[in-house]
Amino acid sequence: MGPMVGALRPSERAALRQLARNELPRLYALARRLGGVDPEDLVQESLLRACRSFGSLRDLQAGPKWLTTILTNTWRDWLRKDLREPDEVPVEEDGPFSLYRTIEEEDPYPYSDTLHVDVLGAFSEHDVREVLQRVPPRYRVALVLRYIEGYSTTEVAEMLERPPGTVMSQLHRARHRFEREMWDYAGESGLLVGAAAGEGRGQREVGS
Amino acid sequence: MTPPIGCGEAVRRLWEFLDGGLDAADHLQVEQHLAWCLRCCGEVAFARELRGLLRTRTGITLPDDVRNRMEHFIDELGEETEERSRP
Numbered sequence: 298m299g300p301m302v303g304a305l306r307p308s309e310r311a312a313l314r315q316l317a318r319n320e321l322p323r324l325y326a327l328a329r330r331l332g333g334v335d336p337e338d339l340v341q342e343s344l345l346r347a348c349r350s351f352g353s354l355r356d357l358q359a360g361p362k363w364l365t366t367i368l369t370n371t372w373r374d375w376l377r378k379d380l381r382e383p384d385e386v387p388v389e390e391d392g393p394f395s396l397y398r399t400i401e402e403e404d405p406y407p408y409s410d411t412l413h414v415d416v417l418g419a420f421s422e423h424d425v426r427e428v429l430q431r432v433p434p435r436y437r438v439a440l441v442l443r444y445i446e447g448y449s450t451t452e453v454a455e456m457l458e459r460p461p462g463t464v465m466s467q468l469h470r471a472r473h474r475f476e477r478e479m480w481d482y483a484g485e486s487g488l489l490v491g492a493a494a495g496e497g498r499g500q501r502e503v504g505s
Numbered sequence: 506m507t508p509p510i511g512c513g514e515a516v517r518r519l520w521e522f523l524d525g526g527l528d529a530a531d532h533l534q535v536e537q538h539l540a541w542c543l544r545c546c547g548e549v550a551f552a553r554e555l556r557g558l559l560r561t562r563t564g565i566t567l568p569d570d571v572r573n574r575m576e577h578f579i580d581e582l583g584e585e586t587e588e589r590s591r592p
Contacts, residue, residue, distance in 0.1 A: 310583040317579045321572070326565035337571055341578055348583050395516055397551040413551050417558055425562040444559045450526060465526065472520050476555070 305351055313351050316360040317344050323361070324368055330441045331372045332430045333379065343368040365446065366456045369438065373457075380435045393469075396476035405489035419488045420479070431478040436471035443468055510534045515545045519552050 305313065317324075324343065328336035347367050354363050373380060400416050409415045420428070429437060442453045450468065454461040483489050507530055515538040521527050522535045539546055567575075 305583045314579050314582050317582060318576065321575055321579070322567040325567045325571065325575070329565045330563060337575065340575065344579065344582055351583075393517055395548070396555070397548045398516075413547070414554065417554055420558065420562065422562045422564055425558060426565070429559075429563060440559065444556055445563055447560075450524070465521070468520070469517075475559075 305348065309351055312357060313348060316357065316364070317347070320361055320364050324364060327365065327368060327441070327446065328372070330426075330429060330445060331369070331434075331438060333434055334372060334375050339368065339372055339375070343371045346371060362448075362452070365442075365448075369442065369456055373438070376434055393473045394477040394480075395473075396480055399480055405483075416483070416489060419483065424482065424486070424488065428475065428478045428482045431482065432471060432474050436467060436474050439464060439467045440471045440475060507534050507537065510538050512538070512542060512545055515539070515542065516548055519545075519548055520556075523549070523552055523556070 321340070324340050325336055328334070328339040328343075331339075343364065347364055350367070354360060397413060400413055404412065406412050406415050429440070432440060438457065439453060442448050442456060443450065448456065450464055451461055453468075454464040457464060459467075515535050518527060518531060518535050522532060525532075527535065539549065
């Protein structure tokens with residue numbers, strides 16, 4: 298059953314529904330990218346919360362960002378335990394991971410003049426989404442809000458209720474983790490091995 | 506004159522550099538490093554590509570069945586709360 302809340306005036310109700318309809322595809326995509334929960338449930342719960350706090354939205358222009366914040370906070374509430382779990386891979390044990398340099402050293406396309414572009418080109422949309430889900434949730438949320446949703450670091454800090462410096466360092470770790478996961482994923486999925494073998498040279502095992 | 510930085514430090518600051526998130530002195534140090542280090546220039550171009558890939562290759566389409574269910578949900582949004590609050 299729905300929660301007991303104060304009534305919305307008909308005009309407010311219409312405005313909220315219109316906003317929700319307009320933002321639905323983006324909210325659903327955001328929920329899928331944040332991951333770890335049923336995206337449809339997350340969007341529904343977020344809209345219910347939005348309904349309860351609609352009075353706090355002063356300017357409808359700010360509606361999309363307001364809904365993003367509500368959805369992100371709902372997701373954080375649901376994942377609270379996972380967000381606290383320590384990272385099993387020390388991020389900077391041997392200095393930050395650089396995908397660029399790893400590609401250069403491992404040289405998966407020995408005859409290519411555009412090595413780095415070719416490696417990125419091997420990743421389909423499905424692959425990139427999979428890699429994103431391998432990044433631990435507390436780093437993933439920063440990557441998603443900053444680089445996919447396009448909010449500034451200051452805005453992300455407000456949304457996550459963290460100091461900007463904390464978000465900066467979270468983003469820093471998130472980027473290196475994303476690069477490392479891309480490389481590991483490429484190795485495990487054989488994304489790059491086939492191409493090198495196709496060129497008739499001894500293939501290199503990557504990420505094994 | 507700002508003290509020079511090595512590749513390790515330049516790479517560490519790269520995304521912040523691209524974001525315009527560095528303070529003026531740190532930004533200048535990276536710029537000066539990039540002026541002579543071709544490899545780090547390659548890193549910058551790659552970091553740009555990688556950011557683009559994050560944005561453009563994580564597309565998610567709202568499936569029709571989900572859209573239908575969600576639109577029904579939205580049509581009722583706020584309805585119950587008003588009913589309940591009536592005397």
